[in-house]
Structures are given as structure tokens and as C-alpha cells.
Amino acid sequence: MIETSARLLKLLSLLQQPKEWSGNALAAELGVGIRTVRRDVDKLRNLGYPVDAAPGVAGYRLGAGAALPPLLLDDDEAVAVAIGLRAAANETVAGTEEASMRALTKLEQVLPSRLRYRIELLQQVAVTPAGGPSVQPDVLLAVAAVCRDHHQLRFDYRNHDGTSTTRTTEPHRLVHTGRRWYLVAWDLDRDDWRTFRVDRLQPRIPTGPRFTPREIPDLATTNRGVAYGGYRYQTRIVVHAPAEQVADRYGPNVASVTAIDDTTTLVETGANELAQLALYLGVLGLPFEVQEPPELIDAIRELTTRLAAAIPAP
Structure with missing residues (x-):
């Protein structure tokens, strides 16, 4: 079973290359017979991957389907996607910031350390947020993670007058206004909803215990705090x-x-x-x-x- 799964992943990686493969070429790459290739192609189709087959030498290629199946990325592709998502999370196309942040959180959760290092190096020269104050990507990812996992978050916060305080919160969600990132959270010390600018906070590690999310504040409350x-x-x-x-x-x-x-x-x-x-x-x-x-x-x-x-x- 392990050999079969590994072979399917390798087959999928080959088919995701922008080219067409003959059955014999795939069999040679995988070290199996042509019948095994056909069975493996059928298994990928059953998993939702649209593998198109055409007669002739160039027989197989990955097509477009009705739903988005999981994708395999090599090292360079993963770095490029992460850099692009970080740029989109900072500002680019209106309406995509929060979706980019969610996708980036999922991707960076599984990135090996060697790729994290490359991304940080590229981040210094490839992504320069325009408009409002910049937010460190690690801070943004840390806040997104505790919002997703419902963990209490303690952080040092710099107020508009330059003074600093330490806040203990139940983070609810991140809000992007086109110029700034904000955290909407329940402030445990003040027993009320508060809105914090993410560029002014520094999370404290480790995070706090899990909590049961409170009722979501109405839109007016959130907008008032952000405004x-x-x-x-x-x-x-x-x-x-x-x-x-x-x-x-x-x-x-x-x-x-x-x-x-x-x-x-x-x-x-x-x-x-x-x-x-x-x-x-x-x-x-x-x-x-x-x-x-x-x-x-x-x-x-x-x-x-x-x-x-x-x-x-x-």
C-alpha cells in the first residue's frame, strides 16, 4: 500500500508538469508496466483528478475539472506561491486579502524549515507593502493561527500615544481595510470587545489556553472599532x-x-x-x-x- 501511494504521488507530480505523457514514458518513469499505469490513472480519476487521455504517442495530461483537487508543489513552486500570497495578504486585489491569509496559513503550516528560510530571504526584497504601515508576516501568521485555533493571545500593544500595555484577549478574527490589518478580540481585562491594529502588537509566546468563541459582535461594533x-x-x-x-x-x-x-x-x-x-x-x-x-x-x-x-x- 505504501509503494502504491508513493507511486500515485509521483504519477500526479509528473502529470502536473505542462506536457503530455505517453503511457510508455510514464511506465519508464515509474518503473512499472503499462497496465499498472492505466490502473493508477483510473485511481487518480476516482480521487477527483481530471486526467485526460488521447490516442497516439502523447497520451496523458492533467486537465481542468469541476472541483479543485489537492496540488503537489516542488520547493521552488511552494516558495513562489507563499511569496505571492504574502503580497496579496498585504494589499494587491481588493477582496482577496483574508482568503490569501487563510491560504498562506495552511501552506506555511506544512512548509519545511529550509523553505521558510528561503521565503524570509525573498520577503526582504520581493514584497514591499504599499499604503499603510507594514506588518511582519510572522506576526500576522501567529495572530491568524490563534484566531483559527481559538487560543487566548497575550501581546504587547503600542497605543497611539506611544505608551505600551500588555493585553490578554480571546482573538476572534482579522480584518483588512485595504491599508491596515486589525484584530477584533474580546479583551479579558476590560471585559469587552476591542479592535487592535496588528502593526502595533507583538504576540507573547506561548499562547494561552483554548476558549469557546463568544457570540460574534455585530457589524456596527466591528466597523466602529476599525473606523x-x-x-x-x-x-x-x-x-x-x-x-x-x-x-x-x-x-x-x-x-x-x-x-x-x-x-x-x-x-x-x-x-x-x-x-x-x-x-x-x-x-x-x-x-x-x-x-x-x-x-x-x-x-x-x-x-x-x-x-x-x-x-x-x-
């Missing part, structure tokens, strides 16, 4: 427009939008630089009032004065 939980300033703005109209101006990961009534909407968002937020509000095109923080009101006044001074006298 302004990791910023220096948390802002609340009342916009005099329907919530549907306001929501069209903000993405779900940029601000939390809540209808007050049919014509008034509460917007909660965050920023590290109030001048940028004041400028953004100025071009929003909707009437609004600032509730907090007071520093934002001062930033809007300063921006208004600067813009007015730039207008030439008549």
Missing part, C-alpha cells in the same frame, strides 16, 4: 443629511454611520491629524456640526482662516 479605535483622535460629527446619502460618502471601514432621524446622521470616525480630517470634512459637500473633540473645531477654524487668506482681494 476610529486605533487613531489618536476620536471624532463625532452630526451631518444634516439622510444616513443613506452619508454612507455613500464613507466606506464601512472609514466611519461608523448611524441614522439619528430621517434627515440627520451621526458619523463617528478617527484621525491622527486633525488638519487632514478638517480638510476632508470641508469637501464633503454636506452641512455638519462637530460634537467632539474640541481640537477639531480649532483645526477647522484655522483651515478656514488659511483658505480665506488665499483668496485674492477684488
